[in-house]
Amino acid sequence: MPDTHFLRQPDVKGHYNKVADNFDDYFAEIHDSQLQSVVEKIDLQPHHLMVDVGSGTCRFAEQVHKFAQLQKPIICVEPFPEMLAKAKGRKGVLPVLRGGEEFFNDASLCDWFDRVLFIQSYHHLKDPSSVLQNIERSLRPGGICSIWNLTTHSCFERFTRVTTAKLYSSSRHEETYRLLQQANLKVERSNVLLTYDLTKAKLYSMLRGRFITNLYELTDQEIEDGIDKLEKNDFKSLQEDDVIENKATYLVIQGTKLNSINNNMNS
Numbered sequence: 110m111p112d113t114h115f116l117r118q119p120d121v122k123g124h125y126n127k128v129a130d131n132f133d134d135y136f137a138e139i140h141d142s143q144l145q146s147v148v149e150k151i152d153l154q155p156h157h158l159m160v161d162v163g164s165g166t167c168r169f170a171e172q173v174h175k176f177a178q179l180q181k182p183i184i185c186v187e188p189f190p191e192m193l194a195k196a197k198g199r200k201g202v203l204p205v206l207r208g209g210e211e212f213f214n215d216a217s218l219c220d221w222f223d224r225v226l227f228i229q230s231y232h233h234l235k236d237p238s239s240v241l242q243n244i245e246r247s248l249r250p251g252g253i254c255s256i257w258n259l260t261t262h263s264c265f266e267r268f269t270r271v272t273t274a275k276l277y278s279s280s281r282h283e284e285t286y287r288l289l290q291q292a293n294l295k296v297e298r299s300n301v302l303l304t305y306d307l308t309k310a311k312l313y314s315m316l317r318g319r320f321i322t323n324l325y326e327l328t329d330q331e332i333e334d335g336i337d338k339l340e341k342n343d344f345k346s347l348q349e350d351d352v353i354e355n356k357a358t359y360l361v362i363q364g365t366k367l368n369s370i371n372n373n374m375n376s
């Protein structure tokens with residue numbers, strides 16, 4: 110069956126080409142607020158070898174590497190050169206210009222990685238089922254594949270109420286859970302709540318720059334009309350530099366590769 114979620118997305122490459130210059134600025138507060146939660150949730154240890162799939166500019170991977178005091182660089186898999194061009198000079202990362210599909214299709218990657226991380230990138234996979242099967246092969250026993258999907262994001266939701274921008278799709282979460290199980294991983298799910306501050310000016314610049322693909326289909330005029338409505342209602346008493354508190358929730362679905370003894374007992 111074709112992956113209609115992916116086909117509905119307008120032009121992912123075009124989007125990330127355009128957003129690459131400002132990506133780090135748009136996501137700085139989000140990255141900072143999620144750092145500790147990610148490292149704790151995946152129980153990242155200094156000796157681990159980790160892959161960040163859809164790493165974007167590798168800003169977040171660089172933060173993770175430093176925070177978790179990793180001994181080996183994080184392998185950053187990203188298909189778009191404009192995004193990886195921003196990774197030059199970053200410490201603790203090994204950029205690989207490939208999509209997740211192609212990277213994990215390499216059969217020589219067997220019992221190799223301790224952690225495989227997707228932050229807001231899993232939904233871009235064209236054939237998630239085979240990618241997850243290949244990831245299972247590439248994980249060491251006890252290794253974890255951790256998939257983080259934003260499910261709520263208060264500042265963006267305010268904007269969706271006054272425009273035609275779409276909220277995050279929830280259609281894939283059940284499927285993700287099932288596909289991880291089918292890939293023979295022990296699966297768990299949980300919610301992680303983040304809070305972070307954005308100035309009003311920063312929020313408007315993120316909306317104008319279409320910081321997430323959900324905004325891609327809106328015209329410049331539609332975005333300006335939406336900002337105008339926020340300006341006249343929700344944010345009318347705020348100055349440009351006043352801070353808006355944001356709440357975001359990630360649904361984290363992660364699978365652990367069982368060692369062969371556990372596997373035999375489970376079957």
Ligand SMILES: C[S@@+](CC[C@H](N)C(=O)[O-])C[C@H]1O[C@@H](n2cnc3c(N)ncnc32)[C@H](O)[C@@H]1O
Pocket residue numbers: 121125136162163164165166169186187188189192207208209210227228229230233234235
């Ligand atoms: C919303 S961004 C998230 C970037 C980064 N994980 C972060 O949290 O800052 C999604 C990323 O997935 C990448 N991507 C798109 N298609 C992909 C694919 N087939 N395989 C791996 N990554 C992909 C995009 O280029 C983009 O960098």
